[in-house]
Amino acid sequence: MPTLLRNVGEFPLIDRLVRRLRGVGPRLPLGPGDDAAILPALPAGRALFTTDVLVEGVHFRRDTVPPRALGAKALEVNLSDLAAMGGRPLAFFLGLSFPADYPLAEFDAFAAGLRASARRAGVALAGGDTTASLGPVVISVGVLGKLRSRRCIRRDGARPGDLIAVTGPLGAAATGLRLLAEGWRWGGRGVEGPGTARVTRRQARAALRAHLFPRARLDVGPVAAERGWCRAGLDLSDGLASDLVHLCERSGVGARIERGRVPVAACTRFWAERWGLDPWKLAAGGGEDFELLLALPETALERWRRRGLPHPPRVIGQVVERRQGLREVGEDGRSRPWKRGGFQHFA
Amino acid sequence: MPTLLRNVGEFPLIDRLVRRLRGVGPRLPLGPGDDAAILPALPAGRALFTTDVLVEGVHFRRDTVPPRALGAKALEVNLSDLAAMGGRPLAFFLGLSFPADYPLAEFDAFAAGLRASARRAGVALAGGDTTASLGPVVISVGVLGKLRSRRCIRRDGARPGDLIAVTGPLGAAATGLRLLAEGWRWGGRGVEGPGTARVTRRQARAALRAHLFPRARLDVGPVAAERGWCRAGLDLSDGLASDLVHLCERSGVGARIERGRVPVAACTRFWAERWGLDPWKLAAGGGEDFELLLALPETALERWRRRGLPHPPRVIGQVVERRQGLREVGEDGRSRPWKRGGFQHFA
Numbered sequence: 001m002p003t004l005l006r007n008v009g010e011f012p013l014i015d016r017l018v019r020r021l022r023g024v025g026p027r028l029p030l031g032p033g034d035d036a037a038i039l040p041a042l043p044a045g046r047a048l049f050t051t052d053v054l055v056e057g058v059h060f061r062r063d064t065v066p067p068r069a070l071g072a073k074a075l076e077v078n079l080s081d082l083a084a085m086g087g088r089p090l091a092f093f094l095g096l097s098f099p100a101d102y103p104l105a106e107f108d109a110f111a112a113g114l115r116a117s118a119r120r121a122g123v124a125l126a127g128g129d130t131t132a133s134l135g136p137v138v139i140s141v142g143v144l145g146k147l148r149s150r151r152c153i154r155r156d157g158a159r160p161g162d163l164i165a166v167t168g169p170l171g172a173a174a175t176g177l178r179l180l181a182e183g184w185r186w187g188g189r190g191v192e193g194p195g196t197a198r199v200t201r202r203q204a205r206a207a208l209r210a211h212l213f214p215r216a217r218l219d220v221g222p223v224a225a226e227r228g229w230c231r232a233g234l235d236l237s238d239g240l241a242s243d244l245v246h247l248c249e250r251s252g253v254g255a256r257i258e259r260g261r262v263p264v265a266a267c268t269r270f271w272a273e274r275w276g277l278d279p280w281k282l283a284a285g286g287g288e289d290f291e292l293l294l295a296l297p298e299t300a301l302e303r304w305r306r307r308g309l310p311h312p313p314r315v316i317g318q319v320v321e322r323r324q325g326l327r328e329v330g331e332d333g334r335s336r337p338w339k340r341g342g343f344q345h346f347a
Numbered sequence: 348m349p350t351l352l353r354n355v356g357e358f359p360l361i362d363r364l365v366r367r368l369r370g371v372g373p374r375l376p377l378g379p380g381d382d383a384a385i386l387p388a389l390p391a392g393r394a395l396f397t398t399d400v401l402v403e404g405v406h407f408r409r410d411t412v413p414p415r416a417l418g419a420k421a422l423e424v425n426l427s428d429l430a431a432m433g434g435r436p437l438a439f440f441l442g443l444s445f446p447a448d449y450p451l452a453e454f455d456a457f458a459a460g461l462r463a464s465a466r467r468a469g470v471a472l473a474g475g476d477t478t479a480s481l482g483p484v485v486i487s488v489g490v491l492g493k494l495r496s497r498r499c500i501r502r503d504g505a506r507p508g509d510l511i512a513v514t515g516p517l518g519a520a521a522t523g524l525r526l527l528a529e530g531w532r533w534g535g536r537g538v539e540g541p542g543t544a545r546v547t548r549r550q551a552r553a554a555l556r557a558h559l560f561p562r563a564r565l566d567v568g569p570v571a572a573e574r575g576w577c578r579a580g581l582d583l584s585d586g587l588a589s590d591l592v593h594l595c596e597r598s599g600v601g602a603r604i605e606r607g608r609v610p611v612a613a614c615t616r617f618w619a620e621r622w623g624l625d626p627w628k629l630a631a632g633g634g635e636d637f638e639l640l641l642a643l644p645e646t647a648l649e650r651w652r653r654r655g656l657p658h659p660p661r662v663i664g665q666v667v668e669r670r671q672g673l674r675e676v677g678e679d680g681r682s683r684p685w686k687r688g689g690f691q692h693f694a
Contacts, residue, residue, distance in 0.1 A: 008691035029392050033597065034502050035428040035581050037491070041391035043378050050383035050406065051474065051489060057481035081382040095487040097401040100693045129397065132692040134404035135482030140442040142398060144488045147381070155381050234382050250380065252692040345357035345479040346447045 005107060005290045006100035006134075013107070014130050017265040020111045025124030028091055031222045037126040039144060040090060045286070048145040048152075050081040054138035064180040067106040070139070070211035071113025077237065079121050079216035084235035086225020087145030089121045089218070094128035095140035123220060134243070157232035158251035158295035158319045165301065165313030167217055168290045170240060171268030172277060174286020176211025179204055179271070186212050188330045199270075208268040213313040214290045219310050221292060229300040239287035242342025245326065247293060254324040257317035258329040295319050327340075332347065352454060352479075353447035360454070364441075372471030375438055379507040384473040386491060387437060393497075395492040397428040411527040412415070416559035417486070418460025424584065425490040426468050427562035431582035433500045433572020434492030436468045436565070441475035443489035449484070468565060471544065478578050479657035500572045502540045504579035504640035505598035505666045512660030514639045515562055517587060518615030518626060521633020523558025526618070528549055533559050533620040546617075553614040561637045567658050568639060576647040586634035589689025592673065594640060602669040604664035604685065606676040632688045642666050 005013060018032050030038035054074050056062055065073075075092060082089055086226050094114075098107065101131075118125065123143065158164075184193030191205045217235070226229050232251055236243050240262070248255050264283045272279035294313055305312050317329075327337035352360060365379050377385035401421050412420075422439060429436055440460075445454065465472065470490065505511075513606055531540030531551050538552045564582070571577050579598055583590050587609070596603050611630045619626035642659055643651075652659050664676075673685035 005693045009694050013693065030499075030501065035431040036395040036397035036434060037403075038392055038499065039389055039394040039396055042386065042389040042394070044388035047386035047389055047474065048383040049386055049440065049489075049491070051440045051442050051476055051487075053444055053476045053485075053487060055444050055478050055480050057486070058444075058479050084382040087383060093396065093398045093489060095398050095489075097402050098693075126396065129398055129400045129487075131400050131402055131481070132405050132690065133402050134486075136480070137445060138485045138487075140398075140400060140476075140485075140487035142440055142442075144396070152377075152385065153636055154377065159692075191392050203454075226656060237444070246358055297431075345477065346352045346360065346445075347356050 003104040004100065004242060005098055005102045007040065007105060008104060011219040016127065016196055017111050019113050019117060024115060024118045025122050026090060026123055028126055032125060032127045045150055046147045048085055048087040048181045049080055050078055050143060051142040051247060052077045052081065053140045055138050057123070059069050062137065064185065066186055066214060067109040068113035069186065071110040072117040072213060072218045074139045075114055075117040076216050078141045078216060080235040082143055082145040082235055083217045083221030084153060084224050084292055086151065087147055088222050089123035089145045091124045091126035091144045092118070093126055093142040096128065096130045096184050097138040098131035099135070099137070101196070103311030110219065121216070148223065149223065149226050150295065151225050151228050153221065153230045153233040155232055155247055155250035157235050158247060158253050159231055160253055160319050160321050162231050162295040162297055162319040163301055164255055164257065164295050164317040164319060165296060165315045166236070166263065167220055167313055169263040169265040170236065170289050171283035171286055172207050172210030172265035172293060173214065173267065173288040174282040175268045175271050177205035177286070179207050180211070183285050184208060203267040203270040207271065210265070211288065213287060215310060217292050219311055224304065225311060228303050229296055231295045233292050233294040234295050236291050236332065238286055240284040240292065240293065241340060242344070243293055244338065245340050247295065250328055251295070252322055254318040254320040254322050255317055255326050256320050256329060256335070260330045261316045263314050270290055288344045350370050350448045350451040351447065352451060355451055364458050366626065368465060368472040371462060372466045372469050373437060375473055379472060379474045383595055384438070386473070392497050393494045395432055395434040395485045395494065396489060398487065398489040399424045399428065400485065402485050409685055411532065412559060413533055416458035416533065418457040418608050419560060420463040420488045421488050421562050422461055422464040423563050423637070424537060425488045425677050426565060427584065429490055429492040429584040430568030431500060431580055431639055433498065433569050434494055434507055435569050436470035436490055436492045437508065438471045438473035439465070439493045440489040440505055443475065443477045444480035444485040446482070446484070448479050452482060466562070480485065482546040494572065494574050495569065498572050498575050500568065500577045502579055502581050502597035505594060505600050505663040506578060507600055508622055508646055508668050509578050510648055510662045511602055511604065511664040511666060512643065512662045513583070514567055514658040514660055515610040515636060516610040517636050518630035518633055519554050519557030519612035520635040521562065521629045522612065522615045522618050523554035525659055526554050527558070545626040546551055549561045550614040550617040554618065557612070558635065561635060563637060564639050564658060570656060571651065572622055573666040576643055578642045578644065579643040580639050583636045583640050585620050585632040586689030587640065587688060589691070591685065592687050594642065595673055598642070599669055601667040601669050602664055602673050603667050605676045605678060606687065609663045610661050616647050634690045647666055
C-alpha cells in the first residue's frame with residue numbers, strides 16, 4: 001500500500017512542504033509558520049498581488065496531468081499574471097486542498113514541480129493553508145510581486161493607432177489538451193500515445209509540453225514595462241478570442257485583427273490538419289498559451305526589436321476607435337465582427 | 348426554476364460581486380479587473396499577509412451553514428489571523444469555486460455576508476479568481492494587513508514566567524457545530540430546532556451564532572500589539588488543546604495550564620450538561636472560537652485591564668521552561684501531561 005496523506009497528517013505535511021521550499025527566493029521578514037507572513041518593504045504603487053485557483057475536473061484531470069506538472073503550472077499561471085503587468089515575483093502563498101487518500105509520492109512530485117518553478121522565478125514561499133478535501137484537489141496560489149519603476153502594463157491603456165501584438169505562437173496548449181483527451185500522455189521519458197512516427201511524437205510532445213509546463217513570460221513582461229514599451233497588455237489565459245475583448249473593453253477602444261498575421265504554433269498546424277480542424281479555432285479559441293497580448297506604439301516595437309530580447313512581439317493588428325468595433329480581417333481581405341469566445345466558467 | 352450560476356456566466360458574476368463590494372474599505376491604487384492588483388505602500392516589517400481556505404464537506408456543510416454566514420466567516424477567519432498578529436486589515440483577495448448549479452440567490456447572500464464583514468473591518472476587495480467547481484464549494488481568502496508599529500504578536504516570543512491568557516470564553520463554536528448535527532438551524536428570524544423552552548433556544552442561539560458568525564478580535568489584537576502588551580500569541584482556530592502546543596513549540600517553552608481557570612462559554616456548560624459531556628472537551632478540544640491565546644508579562648496584564656478595553660485577558664496558566672513540559676493542573680490540584688488534540692486535517 002502506498003503512503004497516503006492521511007497516514008502523514010496536516011502538520012507534518014506542512015513541514016514537509018516548507019522544508020522542500022526552504023532557501024528558494026528572497027529571504028522574508030517572517031515566512032511560513034505563524035498566523036500571517038510579514039512582507040518585505042514595497043513603495044507606493046510598486047507592489048502587485050494576483051491569485052488564481054486550479055480545480056480538479058475543471059482546470060485539470062488527475063489522470064492526465066502529472067502532479068509535477070500541476071505543481072509547476074499552479075505557480076506559473078500566477079507568475080504569468082504578474083509578468084503581464086510587468087512585475088517581478090517576490091513571494092507566494094499556497095492554499096491546498098487534497099483528499100486524504102491522495103498518495104504522498106504524488107504530493108512530493110507536486111511539491112517538486114512547485115519548487116522547480118519557484119526556483120526559476122526566484123520566488124519564496126511565504127505562507128498558506130493546507131486542508132483536506134472530500135472531493136477534488138483544489139490549488140489556490142497568490143503571488144506578491146514588485147515593479148521596479150512606476151510603469152506597469154495595465155489593461156486600460158490601449159489607444160487608437162497602437163499596434164496589437166503577441167509574444168509568441170498560439171494554440172499549442174489547446175492542442176495539448178486535445179491530445180490528452182485522445183489518449184496521449186506525458187511520460188517520464190517522453191510522450192506516450194497512439195502514434196509512433198517520429199514527427200507525430202515530436203509534435204505531440206511540443207503540444208503536451210505547452211499545456212502541461214507553461215512558462216510565464218517573466219523574461220519579457222518586466223523589461224517591456226520598465227522601458228515603457230507597452231501601452232496596455234494582459235496574458236493570454238482565456239484565449240485570444242476572449243482576452244482581446246477584455247483589453248478593448250477596459251481601454252474603451254476597438255481593434256482590427258488580421259487573421260493571417262496571428263502566429264499559430266507549428267504543432268497546432270500539424271494536428272489541426274490531421275484532425276481536419278481550422279487551426280484558428282485552437283489558436284484564438286483555446287486558452288492557456290500564456291503569451292502576452294500587448295498594445296504598443298510602433299516606435300516602441302522598433303526599440304524592442306533592436307534590443308534583441310527573446311519573444312519579440314509579432315504584430316497581429318491595430319487598435320482603432322471604439323465606435324469602429326472589434327473586427328477581424330480574413331485572409332480573403334474581408335472584415336467580419338470579432339467572434340468573442342474562449343473559456344468562460346459556468347458557461 | 349431559480350436562477351443558477353450557469354445562467355449568469357463567469358464575467359457577469361464577477362461584475363456582480365465587484366459591484367457589491369465597491370466603496371468598501373480603503374481606495375487601492377488598482378483594484379479588481381486587471382491581471383493583478385496594485386497594493387498601497389508597504390513599509391519594511393509592517394505588511395502582513397495571511398490566507399485560509401474553506402472547503403465544503405470539511406469546514407462546513409451547505410445544508411447547515413447559511414450562505415450569508417459562509418461569506419462572513421470566510422473573511423473573519425482570515426481577519427482573525429491578522430488580529431492575532433496585531434495587524435489592521437487593508438485589502439483582501441477572493442478565490443471562489445462554486446458548482447455551476449449553485450443558486451444565484453445563495454451566491455448573493457454569500458456576497459452580502461462577505462460585504463457585511465468587509466465593511467465592519469474596513470477591508471477592500473483587491474482581486475481574485477472565480478472558477479466553476481465540479482464538486483464542493485471552495486473559498487480561499489487572502490488578506491493584506493498592516494502593523495502601525497514594528498511590534499507584532501508572533502508565536503515565538505513566549506518566555507518562562509509569562510502569563511498565559513485567553514480573550515474570552517471557549518467552547519461555544521464547537522457547541523454550535525454539535526447543535527447543527529443535532530438538527531438545530533439558524534433561521535431567518537431566530538433558531539429552529541428540537542426544543543421550545545426559552546432557555547434552550549437562547550443557549551442554542553448563542554452557540555450557533557458563535558459557530559456561524561465568528562468575529563475576529565480586531566478590537567483587541569492590534570491595540571495589544573501596538574502597546575507592546577503581548578510577548579506571543581495566536582488565534583484559537585484549531586482549539587486550545589492544539590494551539591497551545593503550537594505556541595509552546597514555536598517559542599521553545601513549556602506551559603502549565605490550570606484547567607479550572609479556563610473560561611467556558613455559558614452555552615457550552617448548558618449543553619454539555621444536557622449531553623452528559625465534559626464541557627472541557629468542547630472548550631479545549633473544539634476549535635473555531637477565534638479568541639486569542641496570549642503570553643504576556645504580569646505588568647502588561649495590569650496595564651491592559653486598567654485601559655478597560657473589551658475582552659480583557661483571562662489568565663489560564665503560566666509559561667514554564669521547556670524541560671518542564673506542557674502540563675495541565677486539574678481541579679483536584681494534580682498535574683497531568685497536556686493532551687494534544689484539536690482538529691487536524693487528513694487525520
